[in-house]
Structures are given as C-alpha cells and as structure tokens.
Amino acid sequence: MLGKEKTENYLRTILNIQETCGTARSIDVAEALNVSKPTVSVAIHELEKKGFIIFTDSNGLFLTKKGMETASKIKSRYHFLFSMLVQMGVNEADAKKDACKMEHCMCDESFHVLRDLLYFFLEHSESTAQTANNTSKCSSKSQ
Secondary structure (H helix, E strand, O other): OOOHHHHHHHHHHHHHHHHHHHOOHHHHHHHOOOOOOHHHHHHHHHHHHHOOEEEEEEEEEEEEEHHHHHHHHHHHHHHHHHHHHHHHOOOOHHHHHHHHHHHHOOHHHHHHHHHHHHHHHHEEEEHHHHHHHHHHHHHHHHH
C-alpha cells in the first residue's frame, strides 16, 4: 500500500512526464523515480483503484481530475517551498531535498499560513529593512 508521500510523488512524476512528453508510460515513471518496473506496476494499480489515474492497454497513464488536482497541488507546493528556501540562502541541492520532504508533511492550513507570511515579508521587505536600519541607528546613538 502506497503512503501519502509515495502517492503524491507518483502523481507529481506522472504530471511532469505528461507535461513534457504528452503521455506518461510506466517505464518513464520507473526511470524518473529510479525504481523497478514491477514496483511501478504495483503502484499504478493502486493509484488506479483510488481513482487517481487511468491506465490504458498501451501502457499510457493519464491523470483523472482527482489525480490532476492532487498532482498540481503538490507540484506547486514543491516549487513554492524550493523557491522560498533558495531565497532564504539554502543551496539548491539541499533546498531540493528539503522541499521534497516538506511538501508532504504539512497540512493545507500550515502551508497557506507559511505562504502568506512569506508574501507579507516580501511585500513589506523595504519598510521592514528601513525600520531595522533605523532601529540599529537609534541603538548605536544611545550607547
């Protein structure tokens, strides 16, 4: 049985392949995730039973509406977290690994609060920097 993280990784991978190639095949998923074809076969059947994908006889994998919604959500979450970490000074390799872990472990509410907080800081970064600069000038004058 696939857990939440593996399910989301398979769906995001299928979406990425579909966006690049038009159609995802089991072999493409196996190569992208660096797993065996039998492992992908088991996962594909489970994803199909859960209504995330449709698997055709020609080995084509297609996301259902439910699968597309989940894959799109996790993909945009990953890109946001990766970008946030890089902007905060984390090197890209570590940001990639950490964003991949973080995308699965937080609820929607926590993610939205974190996203809104970052957007708030970005919108107010000039005034925040100015306030910090003024505060440090005041502190040095009083000493």
